[in-house]
Amino acid sequence: MGRLLRVEGLVPVTGAVAFLLLFGRLGGAGDPSPAAAWVGLGVLVAPAIMVYAHRGAAAWAGVLAAVVWTSLAQTASAALVGWAYALVAIALTRRDRSPVAAMVPRRQPPAPAGLPHVAVPAEVAGLTLMTLAMATFVAVLLRYAGPPWITGVIAAFGLGCALAARVLTHRARLRQLFATPQPVHEVRVVEQMGHVHVLLPHPGGLVAKEFAFDVAEPAWTGEGEARTRPGTLYGEPRPGAWCAVEVEGRIHVPVGPVGDVIEVAYDVVQGLPREIEDDEEQLVDPDALRPADRGADAFEPREHRIAPQRAWAATVAIGFGAALAAGELAGIAGADPAVLAPVAAVAGAFGYEFGWRTQLRPRLRWHAGGVAAIGFSGPDRQPWATDSAVVHDDAGTVLLTAGEAVLTVPVPPPWPSPESQRSADELVAALRDARSQSLAISPLPPPPEIVVPRRPLALYAAWLVSVALTLLILLPATI
Structure with a gap:
């Protein structure tokens, strides 16, 4: 997941938004040909996966997507959506520019006996993908495969081109390394x-x-x-x-x-x-402790969870987005209007369940006796140990080693206000404070109790509303 959440993730996110707009609100491709919609979908998918292999190639693919959608678009706004997608991909290529180098001496490296043949796996993967894509395209032309395969052909060929561009870039930069100061x-x-x-x-x-x-x-x-x-x-x-x-x-x-x-x-x-000693590394930052955590009783259970407003907003976005995307894909595939409702309902249910398990349900309770957490799969209770440690990764996650487990606690930035939840620094300080207290107390009680909450009625209500909105958006375009 970490790799998917890099800055390159802006391209697939923009592509998903473009897909929802183009095939939902803006009516899809204007060309009545059965293959037109699949071509339009393919040119949206290609830059989203190519950007992880080569940003420049993804930018060119984004321009191609904009050109294709300019010809397929029923309205000017649909064409503008395609070009906005391309501009996001182009903007990312600026990050490949070298920053201003520090004022240091320059010298050409000693010439090696020979340069290695680099990026061989990417070369093999790229050629394989392009070959398979061309073979599938021939199968589509000969009617051995249906129009939906066109989307896969475009995406696979684009990724193969991006991998080939990656190979050429790596080899050019290696030659340049030894050819210039x-x-x-x-x-x-x-x-x-x-x-x-x-x-x-x-x-x-x-x-x-x-x-x-x-x-x-x-x-x-x-x-x-x-x-x-x-x-x-x-x-x-x-x-x-x-x-x-x-x-x-x-x-x-x-x-x-x-x-x-x-x-x-x-x-x-x-x-x-x-080397940093463990005791030094696990010191409590007194400035990071919240007033409620300063001087708290050693065995008073404290709790952390994602701010409810943020968690609900994320869950609704995941569930509604899943329902709408699945419904639009079913519409592109030519499914009857009667099929859209169950498809949107099932996809929305999976989306809301994912949001429930990753946003709304996770929580952590602790005191000097240990920690108790509810994560994606269920509850876990662990006592503090002498080798317990608490750190955060600067990316919205606190890593907690306690007992025999390593717990991953989501701590996104507090929203809508700093008081809505602890920040990562505040949670780390509070947990280290409880761990420090545990080292000075004996005997210790067991970790605090924690109860897995039931899914609230509001979750089911949000799912029903999302399915209803999906049908209101999509059915006028399919009837």
């Missing part, structure tokens, strides 16, 4: 089998950038355990960039771009990330 940085390097781990200390020496990338060498045959060595980095250390590193005369040639870049505390003497 690059920024030079003095770094510490850990050499491993087909992999290098790099630390780039900041000028002050207290923190360092930490990142890694795969290299062409099949193995590092140095003796002894892995340790950092002084080295020279060629290239800009940022995610997605291509860098090479030289260590004691050995040039490590990359076979992939730099991955995530994080900042870590740095030990100047050892040339390693500074």
Whole structure:
């Protein structure tokens, strides 16, 4: 799920909105040909999946989708929806531009004996997808497959093209790395089998950038355990960039771009990330504690859940969106109006159940005796332990290690007001406070009780209203 929620997710989200508008409110394709609607759907799907392989290719696919919908559109507003979709895909390509490089010396890296053949899996996958898409297209032309296959043909061929573009981009950037002067940085390097781990200390020496990338060498045959060595980095250390590193005369040639870049505390003497003691890492931030959590009784159960307003808004959006999307797909497939109601009802039921289990039902209770949580699958109760830990990932999730379980607690930003729920920092501070109290008390009671709530009547009412609205939107276009 993490990968789906990156900034690239703006394209599939925009594509879903465009789909709902074009095939719902705006009446779908104006061309009466049975294949027209499937072509229109295919050009909407293609950029949504291509963007994860290559943003530039997805932008071109978005322009193609806009051109196609300009010819298929019944109204000017439908054509504008297609071009808005393309503009979102184009806007994302700006993120591929290199930021302004720091003022550091530049030097051309030493020439390696040869450049590796990179991105082979993407090359094979791309050629396979394009071949299968062309074969399926021939089957459609010969009427061995129906018009709905056209959507899959366009999506698969587009993804194959995006993978091919990814291959060409990677190989061009690798050649450029050794053909032009690059920024030079003095770094510490850990050499491993087909992999290098790099630390780039900041000028002050207290923190360092930490990142890694795969290299062409099949193995590092140095003796002894892995340790950092002084080295020279060629290239800009940022995610997605291509860098090479030289260590004691050995040039490590990359076979992939730099991955995530994080900042870590740095030990100047050892040339390693500074180790943080567990007790230090799990200290309570007193400024993050809410007034109700300061001085709270050790065994007074406290509770966290997503703010009800936010949880209901998300659940309704998921359920109504699922019903509307399923109904429109059934309409595109030529289903009778009588079929739309059960299709929308079933899809809406699945959507609302998903929203119930991920938004409305999850909750966490705790005191010095332990924690009790209700997640997607059900309840779990765990006592505090000496190795318990509480951290959050800066992406709306608190990770809680307690007893024999690792619990994932959703903590999106409070909405509509900061008082509607604890923020991630506030929840972490409150949980660490309870854990600290547990270490000083013996014996401890069991974790607090927690009861799985029943689905409220409002959930069923929202489902019925969503199905009714879906039918009101779709039936006039199908009757």
